[in-house]
Amino acid sequence: MKTPPSSFHPLPVPDGPDGRARRVGVEIEFTGLSERAAALCLSQVLGGTVEEEDAHAFLLRGSRLGDLGVELDIRHVHPHRPDHPLPWLRPHARWLGVALRPFVPRELVTGPLDPRALPELDAVIAPLRQAGAGGRGASALGSLGLHFNIVPATLEAATVLAVLRAFLLLEARLRTQCLTSPAARWHAPPPYPAVYTARVLSPDYRPDLRELCDDYVRSNPTRHRALDLLPLFLHLFPERVVPRISGKAKPRAVLHYRLPVAHVGAPGWSLAPDWNRWVEVEQLAADPERLAAALCDGSA
Template identity: 35%
Template structure:
């Protein structure tokens, strides 16, 4: 079993444990069967809430929602569409979504994933050309600029390196759902003359990355801060909730692979926050980025190798 690391700041400014909501996508089982497997593994009662949605109520980790991939759920109204859905079950993601839980309960989610694998569920590497992901919704310690900017900057500077080290499945690298941040956003985050506030971050992010398809989606945090501006810039956010939590979407779901776990991906996120909490290391990365971008003959796409000169020495990524 993978040991579960602690965040460098495991509690909020109010003293509460920072929780994490977990979303796991997989194939090989339908929503009802997935819900029953979760109930067998974690306890609780299975209840149907809509045609393609179920809830496991009262499990050991709280209520768990089980549903068809949101991109398809509202598009299968006709009988023909439903027939196509039935034939395509092997490659259509089904997901389960936990309530925010304390990190030390992640092991129970991994137990449920093991039960799913035994029942025939599979992750992204068995999903043909469809990538299945794992999302972590990690509560912020607070909602001030100093609670957000260092972590956002750290991830922006580590992202290429992490992608190379994590060996993401090609099916997910080709999908638009986990795009890298544009270089102009990273430039702004590394600008030594920038004066940051929440309003400045809102303007900068909406100018350079106005969509949800990034491996670290900041829009829920920004909508929690200023809903109207976010919805105006990204209309599809009108139907999404704002919340003071990181929406980390980079990891593959690899249910059924012996060396993979939710705990592993959580530990990787803890590394990001660890870099963010080290001003000297973060400063070196920012300076390295500015030097990289300032080279007259810099090679686009080589930042992962340049950043590795620092990160391989300073960081232990599981």
């Protein structure tokens, strides 16, 4: 049964400091359906014009949800992009993608959306599945990601710290609720280190934004966290972060919530439960008295 639109809970702080609605970008991975076929399916549902970026990446321009992308989720098969890791492979990108398609998921990537548009995004999952898209969270070969990239209410240290603290207090329960299979638990980003968690949850921890960045990167020089703050700190302080990390990370002024739980192939699957779990984090972060009490007793 399809999840009704009303099941998407609103953010407790819906607008940014400029008075405009906060935005969220969504990434959904799936298997089975080709990148081209998925983009054409989306155009039939949402309108817009399909453009080919390369043999394994397609753009849907001007849809009702703005511009969307569908691509094979591996950099090696996109020869014209500046972050291609092995330039000598560029001439072979088309055939490499064909060979990897049975093993590498496709990814649907939205632009920044008003959260009120999430029900319409949710509604495209059934047509994709009917067209041949599949996937049920995770398998022995890897996970299928569902990622939310949420614009913070503000970029002030107090706001970012409150969200991080709320997430740390709720993380164990969130993992239990959303990682419901052994494969999902295996592929999930590991929890934050215990020493770092204890430091951040100490009521005496009052960093400014640079100190918060330095402490985070020192303990988490990786994007493999369920709440990945590297994109945010790369955006704010590239000179402090770039020399201290390795691997793929893009600067973005967002809170990157990473889950290995996309189930496009499961009838009735919805984005709503995982979105609402994120909203629960923000609700705690936006309630200073409740958050302070949780810090004192160690639970939320």
